[in-house]
Amino acid sequence: MSRPTEKLRLLTERVLDDDTVFDILTRLPVKSLIRFRCVSKSWYSTITNPIFIATHFKLNEAKSLSNKNSHNGYLLYTPVTEGYSFHEELRTLVYNRDRTVTEISRFITPFPFCDAFMNCFCNGIFCLDRCNENNGDHMIYLWNPSIRKFKMLAPALLTDPFDSATLGLAYHSQKNDFKILRLVSFPGSLGEPDPLTEAEVYTLSTDSWRKVVSAELSDPNAGRLYYHSPYIFFNGALHCIAAHKHCSFILSFDINDERFHKIMLPLDFLDVYQSYLTVFKGSLAYIIISNRLATGIIMCHIWVMKEYGVAESWTRKCVPINWFHHFHGCTDNGELLIMIFMGLISIDPENLLQNSLITESNIRWAGYAANSIESLVLLDGVNLSSEYKD
Numbered sequence: 001m002s003r004p005t006e007k008l009r010l011l012t013e014r015v016l017d018d019d020t021v022f023d024i025l026t027r028l029p030v031k032s033l034i035r036f037r038c039v040s041k042s043w044y045s046t047i048t049n050p051i052f053i054a055t056h057f058k059l060n061e062a063k064s065l066s067n068k069n070s071h072n073g074y075l076l077y078t079p080v081t082e083g084y085s086f087h088e089e090l091r092t093l094v095y096n097r098d099r100t101v102t103e104i105s106r107f108i109t110p111f112p113f114c115d116a117f118m119n120c121f122c123n124g125i126f127c128l129d130r131c132n133e134n135n136g137d138h139m140i141y142l143w144n145p146s147i148r149k150f151k152m153l154a155p156a157l158l159t160d161p162f163d164s165a166t167l168g169l170a171y172h173s174q175k176n177d178f179k180i181l182r183l184v185s186f187p188g189s190l191g192e193p194d195p196l197t198e199a200e201v202y203t204l205s206t207d208s209w210r211k212v213v214s215a216e217l218s219d220p221n222a223g224r225l226y227y228h229s230p231y232i233f234f235n236g237a238l239h240c241i242a243a244h245k246h247c248s249f250i251l252s253f254d255i256n257d258e259r260f261h262k263i264m265l266p267l268d269f270l271d272v273y274q275s276y277l278t279v280f281k282g283s284l285a286y287i288i289i290s291n292r293l294a295t296g297i298i299m300c301h302i303w304v305m306k307e308y309g310v311a312e313s314w315t316r317k318c319v320p321i322n323w324f325h326h327f328h329g330c331t332d333n334g335e336l337l338i339m340i341f342m343g344l345i346s347i348d349p350e351n352l353l354q355n356s357l358i359t360e361s362n363i364r365w366a367g368y369a370a371n372s373i374e375s376l377v378l379l380d381g382v383n384l385s386s387e388y389k390d
Helices: 003-015 018-026 030-036 041-047 050-066
Strands: 071-079 088-096 101-109 117-122 125-131 138-144 149-152 164-172 177-185 197-203 208-212 232-234 237-243 248-254 260-264 272-280 283-292 297-305 314-321 326-330 336-340 343-347 354-358 363-369 387-389
Touching (some): 018 050, 088 354, 138 164, 164 237, 232 272, 237 272, 272 297, 272 326, 314 336, 326 363, 343 363
Antiparallel strands (some): 071 088, 071 363, 101 387, 117 125, 164 177, 197 208, 232 237, 237 248, 248 260, 272 283, 283 297, 297 314, 326 336, 336 343, 343 354
16 A cells, blocks of 8 residues: 555544545545555445445536536547457547547457447446357447446347347436346248337346336237337437337337337438437437438438427428438537548538547447546446556
């Protein structure tokens, strides 16, 4: 133990009671807490206690929300690794108010994430999916890069080598817990009715899966349910675009009561090239990219639901764009994040100003977060011996 750390231990043991030490520690950054676990047995017990981890998370969440006015959010991306490598690199940039970006961290992660797919993330926790080459099973991981820990989840209940599944990660604030929704469609047989979609939910606190039965998923008259990934987490629910033989709609899953609901989409377009869900200035939004080949103009239709759950409240704004490869969400102030052949750009739909954010053409994955939360979640997980760069 270093001399400064030893002095700190002696000072706190002589002067401060346990409650005061607890309160002080909850306000420290994650990197300090990881280091301070070795101060004493009592500090180790405190920092690794689930109650402490939950309290620290809540304080960091509140602090992150209070700092939102100082920036436009965070950009996260993983560049394509040159050559064959067992390492992937997750980079985080803060999008400043002056529309510049500043890199604040890089996490280099070795096996087992070298060939894993970054499915989704929520409140600083990432969900990854990796296929087992030997038996075709999908191994699902949760990863907390701020403490370099990961957890391989218990095997899912609904499995088939040829199934089609999608994952959504959400934070259950009422229980201070994380949940994963997994929708699964199994392959059908020739001449038989389309198989129905089934659902299961993973809860981090119990490390277990449960099947969820819903009439929204089991209507035989509607035929097979098709769904688009990724999910977005908004208003306490996970949302994805879904469709069956009658219509397309938004399928939402309430994290609290674990019930599915349908939200009707606005008028369909015949020239839809790609469609996405996002949050636009605090409201649920449906993004339609239409490629008018006759004119060569790419249009981005921003449908915003002014009143959540009310189909009649959809309003539309159209934005012309020059180039398009993929849509990656909206910033808090309403800028569109679009991948083009030169990298990631933002477009202000009000004045159509474009801004280059990431000048890398080979990006494996990219995401946006309104706030950045470092936490001790998964502290009991497996150490990922990853290299951290400030």
